[in-house]
Amino acid sequence: MARYIFITGGVVSSLGKGLMAASLAALLQARGYRVRIRKFDPYLNVDPGTMSPYQHGEVYVTDDGAETDLDLGHYERFTGVSARQSDNVTSGRIYQTIIQRERRGDYLGATVQVIPHVTDAIKAFSQDQTEDLDFVLCEIGGTVGDIESLPFIEAIRQLRNDLGRGQSISVHVTLVPYIAAAGELKTKPTQHSVRELAALGVQPDVLVCRCEKPLPEGDKRKIAQFCNVRPEAVIAALDAKSIYAVPLQYHEEGLDEEVLRAFGIEPGEKPNLGRWSEITDRLFNPEGEVTVGVVGKYVGLQDAYKSLNEALVHGGIANKVRVNIRWIDAELFEGDEAEVAAALEPCHAILVPGAFGSRGAEGKIASVRFARERRVPYFGICFGMQMACIEGARNLAGIAEASSTEFGPTKEPVVGIITEWMSEKGLETREAGGDLGGTMRLGAYPAKLAGNSVVASIYGGTEISERHRHRYEVNTGYRDALEKGGLVFSGMSPDDMLPEIVERPDHPWFVGVQFHPELKSKPFDPHPLFASFIAAAVAQSRLV
């Protein structure tokens, strides 16, 4: 039977609970255990799919088509375990399920209540599809004390009893702030947070204390005494130089050993952390550096491009270079040539990432043109591929009014909404004016690549599967015109209906993909497109 690790946070948000969960899972995995990480989000949206990136950061898409919290991206990057729909649940989804059941009459006249109905649903979710695992790590979003997270904490309390002795532990992540005026680290917020959690019936077994300065032994003992844990189970977590150094750092602090001891398991041999040492070694000792310009819309908030940021770092790891990302707000240069050049000239490569809506589109189209004409490596992802097609249509195929129906009615819909397509499940259909939540072309879809294409050589094969999240597609009615303009459709859906990849073979590196390769990149297994794109940036940096 799987053992459970419940992870809560206290004092403030943004303590890196998700990274802690991902790192702990990676450490357990390095000891040979099978792990899976789950995220409970207490908000009422059914999933983050309809939330603005400013509210919530990126929406992470799984192979099975779920739109999930960005922490699932960390989990997958750190463990290599593909996340699934069943790994992320929100209060909204739980209530939606319960209310649907209530309307069907499934409760047979009973009063439907938070306890037991909501808590039972949370418990069922935690235990779903866990048979083949050694450890399930469940991270609870938010901070202990929030009204919204109460049912989740209550469910943990119950589940700890249901599971029986030795089958679960509680890890609480808190902050030990440094007060400069006093020159001291303060343990009081941690004490209060643990008291709050204990009052809800959950006594932590391990405390992870985020701090800016090393936590002296005396402070550890004090926290242990007041919070009812052993001093060794007070783990200091200092800021790390890179997120990929976090697993090693937690291991040094004894996190994985303490977690095992809390289960009554003797830690035994050291974990095999070779791959983490290799990644950090490459990251901290680069042999060069390149600058990649990312022309986007949410550039003020890097969480909006979390996986993209990481995939570029992975491309750097693959090429042993540091990747400096220059975030460029597409709205600031709506096509003005001199401004576009000023923003992009310092870049060794240009990337236009996924986006929704017309704001900034002209700036992105101008960036594609700059990259094409100046022969700077260009990578267009999803919206970035669509803009590459519009640019080609306008400037090389003579279709001056080329546009996307996403921007309003157009005579030349080079990119258009799609309401019917084939998936593994059969024909998918959508209403043009239907629900926005969960209705895009979502999740893993296969594509076949032209044998002699650039992308086939990058992937080392002609059959791929990548994750999608979009409502619009490049219109194959324009394929001939675009190909005459030098844009080759080198990847298509298996039924030949949907363009998946376009490329310019006469350009040093010009690839547009309809999917999101960044979602599958891992530090120890960089995505081939990102590895190749950064290699092209390195080549470009030697030219200029």
Ligand code: GLN
């Ligand atoms: N807005 C575009 C679409 O829905 C692109 C989406 C994206 O880049 N993820 O097709």
